[in-house]
C-alpha cells in the first residue's frame with residue numbers, strides 16, 4: 120500500500136479545492152490536491168460562470184450586498200461569514216482572473232456598469248457575465264493555474280474516510296479508481312472542498328455526479344459540527360425528460376421573461392410575474408402545486424412562454440437568449456417548437472445547491488482540529504437561500520482563508536510516521552476487498568433507491584410523516600450496504616466508487632432528514648407542509664449537528680446579527 | 681458497444697445491448713440504462729449531462745461525439761476515443777494532457793502591471809471563443825499530425841496556445857512555441873475536428889501560423 124505525506128491535503132478539484140491548494144503551495148509547504156474526478160471539473164466547470172462583483176454601480180458596496188444576503192437567506196446566515204463574503208467578493212474576482220480567466224468587459228476593456236446585471240435577490244446590478252463557455256472557461260483556467268503552481272495532483276482518487284489521531288485529523292484513506300488500490304495520505308492539515316450534495320436527489324438535480332455529499336459525511340465522522348443541513352436549494356426550472364436529461368438546468372426565474380406564466384396539468388395559471396421573484400419563492404409555489412397533484416405525466420409544470428411572443432420586447436428577449444445559446448438544451452430535449460417558445464416547457468425544480476454544511480469560523484477552520492473547509496461544502500454563509508452568482512465568488516474567498524489557516528496551524532506538526540492505530544486497518548481492508556466483493560445488490564441500485572426516498576419525502580415539500588418514513592427507509596438501505604456486489608476488475612471499477620459514495624450519501628441523507636424534522640417551520644429552501652409559516656419567534660435559530668457518543672446529536676443556537 | 685478490460689481481455693470486444701426506446705433520449709441515457717439495468721460493470725465518464733464539461737466524449741459510429749448531446753438510435757456503435765490510451769471500456773487516459781499543460785506552460789504567464797480592475801483588458805472575440813473549449817480530447821484523437829511522444833496533445837495544445845496568444849495579459853511568445861511543436865505540418869492539412877463547434881483551424885491554427 121502506498122503512503123504519501125504532505126503538509127496540507129486539499130480534497131476536491133473544483134474551484135474551492137484548487138484555490139486552497141494553490142494558496143497553500145504559494146506559502147512554500149508541501150501540498151497534495153486529490154480529486155475523485157479529473158481536475159477542474161465538478162460543479163465549477165458545469166456552472167454558468169456568473170460571478171458577483173459588488174461596488175461597480177455607484178451606490179453599491181459590501182454593505183448593500185451583505186443586507187441582500189441576509190434578507191435572501193431569511194436571517195439564517197452566519198453574520199461573520201456573510202460579512203467576509205461581502206467584503207472580499209471583489210478580490211475573489213481578481214484571484215480568478217489571476218488564474219487566467221477573463222470576465223466580460225465593456226467596449227473599453229473595463230469592468231463597468233455596462234457589463235453588470237441584476238440577478239434574483241440582488242438589489243443592485245452586480246453580477247458579471249462570462250464569455251460564451253461560462254464555467255467551462257473557469258475550469259480550464261483553474262487547471263492551468265494548478266499546472267503553473269506545481270501542486271502535486273492526484274486525479275480520480277476518492278477520499279473514503281479521514282485518518283484521526285485522537286481527535287485530530289491527520290490525513291485520509293483514499294481509493295485510487297484507475298488502479299483499484301488503497302492509498303494513505305498523512306497530512307498536517309486537511310482542507311475539505313468536496314462541493315455539495317445535489318446528487319442525493321438524482322435525477323432531480325442539475326449538479327454533477329461527484330456531488331454525493333462526501334465532505335459532509337467525512338466531517339461528521341471526524342467529529343466536526345455541521346449547520347442547517349435541511350437547507351437545500353431547488354432552482355425552479357429544470358427539465359423533466361427525457362430520462363438522461365431530467366433535472367438539467369434551464370433557467371432562473373427571470374427565464375420567464377415579462378409575460379411568461381406557469382400552468383398546471385389542466386392548463387390553469389398558477390403563477391404570473393415570475394421573472395422578479397426569488398428562486399425560493401417560485402420553487403415553493405411549484406412545490407405546493409406538485410404536492411397537490413397538479414403535475415404533468417412527467418412530474419413537472421408547464422412554463423408557458425408564448426405570451427412573450429406577442430410583444431416586441433418579448434421577441435427581442437428570445438433573440439438575446441438564442442444568441443447566447445441558452446436554449447440549445449431545450450431544443451435537444453423538447454424540440455424546435457419549444458425552442459421557439461411556441462410550446463410550453465415541462466419544468467420542475469431541481470436540486471442545485473446545499474446552503475447547509477460544515478460549520479467553520481472566519482478562518483476556514485471546522486470545529487475538528489486539523490480539518491478545514493471551503494466552497495459549497497461549507498454551511499452558514501448563505502443562510503436559507505443562496506443568491507445567484509455568489510457561490511463562485513465564495514470559492515476563492517474561503518478557499519484562500521482555509522488554506523492560510525491550514526498552513527499556519529500545521530507548521531508545528533511533526534510527522535512521526537504512521538502509528539498502527541492511525542491507519543484504520545479495518546477500513547483499508549474493506550476498501551481492498553471491494554473489487555470482487557460478493558453480495559446480491561449492485562451499489563447503483565441502492566443509490567437509486569435512496570435518491571427516490573430523498574426526492575419523494577425530503578425534497579421540495581416535507582412533512583413529519585414523510586420525514587419519519589424517510590429516516591427508516593434510509594436506515595434499511597444502510598443495513599443493505601454490506602450486501603452490495605462489486606465485479607472483480609480492479610482498474611477503473613466504478614461499482615467500487617459507487618459503493619463508497621453510497622456510504623457517504625447515507626450519512627448525509629440522515630443529517631438532512633434529522634435537521635428537516637427539527638425545523639418546524641418553513642424558511643429558505645425548507646418547506647414544511649405541516650408548518651407552512653416562517654416562525655421568527657422560535658426559529659431564528661441554526662440547527663447544529665455532530666456525532667456524539669450515541670450517534671447523531673442535534674442542538675440549536677440563536678442566530679446573532 | 682465497445683468493452684475492454686485489460687486485466688482479462690487481450691483485445692476489445694463488441695457487445696450488443698438492447699435499450700428501450702425513449703423519444704429524444706441520448707446516447708448517455710442509453711449508457712446509463714445499460715449500467716443500471718443490464719451490466720453494472722460498464723465503465724464510462726460523464727458529468728454535466730448537457731455539453732458543459734467534456735467528460736462524455738466517445739466515438740459514435742467511428743466519429744467523436746458527446747454522448748450527452750447525441751440522440752440514441754437503433755444500431756449505433758459506441759466506442760472510446762481512438763488514438764488515446766485506453767483504460768477500460770469507454771474510459772481513456774486524461775492525465776497525459778494535464779502533463780502537457782505543465783510541459784508547454786499552457787497557462788497565463790502574466791506580464792507585469794496587469795490587475796483585474798485597474799487596467800483595461802481587451803480580448804479579441806476569437807480568444808473568448810477558444811475559452812469555451814471543453815477539453816474533451818476529441819480533436820487529439822482525430823489528428824493525423826499527432827506524435828506519440830512529444831506534443832502528443834496537438835491540436836488541443838494549439839487551441840490553448842492560441843487562446844493565450846489572444847490574452848493581452850500573457851507575455852510568452854506563443855507563436856514561437858507553436859512553431860517549435862511543428863505547427864507548419866498543419867498548414868495544408870485541414871483535418872481538425874471538434875464535435876462542439878470550436879473553429880480550430882480558423883481561430884487557432886491559422887492565427888498561430890501567422891494569420
Ligand SMILES: Cc1cc2nc3c(=O)[nH]c(=O)nc-3n(C[C@H](O)[C@H](O)[C@H](O)COP(=O)(O)OP(=O)(O)OC[C@H]3O[C@@H](n4cnc5c(N)ncnc54)[C@H](O)[C@@H]3O)c2cc1C
Pocket residue numbers: 130131132133134135136153154155156157159160161162163164165166167168169170171276277278279312313314315325326327329330333334368471472493494495496507508509510511512514
Ligand atoms: C448548473 C449549475 C450552474 C451554476 N451556475 C453558477 C453561476 O453562474 N454562478 C455561481 O456563483 N454559482 C453557480 N453554480 C454553483 C457553483 O457552480 C458551485 O456551487 C461551485 O462551483 C461549487 O464549487 P466547489 O469547489 O465547492 O465544488 P465542485 O466544483 O463541485 O468541486 C468538488 C470537487 O470535489 C471532488 N470530490 C468530491 N468528493 C470527493 C471525495 N470523496 N474525494 C475526492 N474528491 C472529491 C469532486 O470530484 C470535485 O472535483 C452553479 C451550479 C450548477 C450546478
Ligand code: FES
Pocket residue numbers: 726727728729730731732733734735736737746747748749
Ligand atoms: S456529460 Fe458533460 S459534456 Fe457530456
